[in-house]
Amino acid sequence: MIYSFWIFDRHSECIYSKEWSEQPTYGAANTHHSHNASISSNHSFGSNQGSVSSSRRASRIEGIPSVNTSIHPVAKRNREDDAKLIFGAVFSLRNMATKWAGENGSDSFVSFKTNKYKLHYFETPTNLKMVLLTDPSRPSLRDALHDIYVNLFVEYVIKNALSPQEFSAANPIDNDLFNNGVDTYIKGLA
Structure with a gap:
């Protein structure tokens, strides 16, 4: 499932976000269980290809009350806050993976996986960061993100003479061909 x-x-x-179904809940449902997290990076240690996986356990912090998700449904989340959290996680994890990878580590961060979701990451040559949130069982969708960039973003947004040259949170991507293309492509992956 792609979230x-x-x-x-x-x-x-x-500058763009789209949801296909409800995100997994992050509240009270699992506060009594440990959460697993792993970072996948793409770099080599003496070979042409390799991957490194790091696991870290985080347990419930005592004394912090849990949120009742039936009172505060996930649908009421603030999209801006979600975007900040996702970008913050990507920024931090990418920096860690790059430092671990050394000189050739600019393309080292590929995905981040917890027991609730998997974050797939692709960075373009112009420093656009594309992120897909999926269920944790999904294999890497880095190639799918590359396809979205090359076949949809470049074709329908960059090459569109009527499209603005710069986008922002106040002026996000609003292109019907791109929206429909992303929707069709993602539904084809499901």
């Missing part, structure tokens, strides 16, 4: 797709510009602003 959502996000595009961030080089200034860390969310």
Whole structure:
């Protein structure tokens, strides 16, 4: 299942987002269980290709009350806050993966996985950051993000003479061909 797709510009602003179904809940349902998280990066140690996976356990912090999700449904989340959280996670994890990878680590962060979701990441040559949130069982969708960039974003947004040259949170991507193309492509992956 694919939950959502996000595009961030080089200034860390969310310029496009689309959701297909409800995100997994992050509240009280699992506060009594440990959460697993793993970071996948793409770099080599003496070979041409390799991957590194790091796991870290985080447990419930005592003394912090849990949120009752039946009173505060996920649908009432603030989209701006979601965008900030996603970008913050991507920024931090990408920096860690790049530092671990050394000199050739500019393309080292590929995905982040928890027991609730998997974040797939692709960065374009112009520093656009594309993020897909999926269920954790999904294999890497980095190639799908590359396809969306090359076949949809470049074709329908960049090459569109009527499209603005810069986007921002106040002026996000609003292109019907791109929206429909992304929707069709993502539904084809499901």
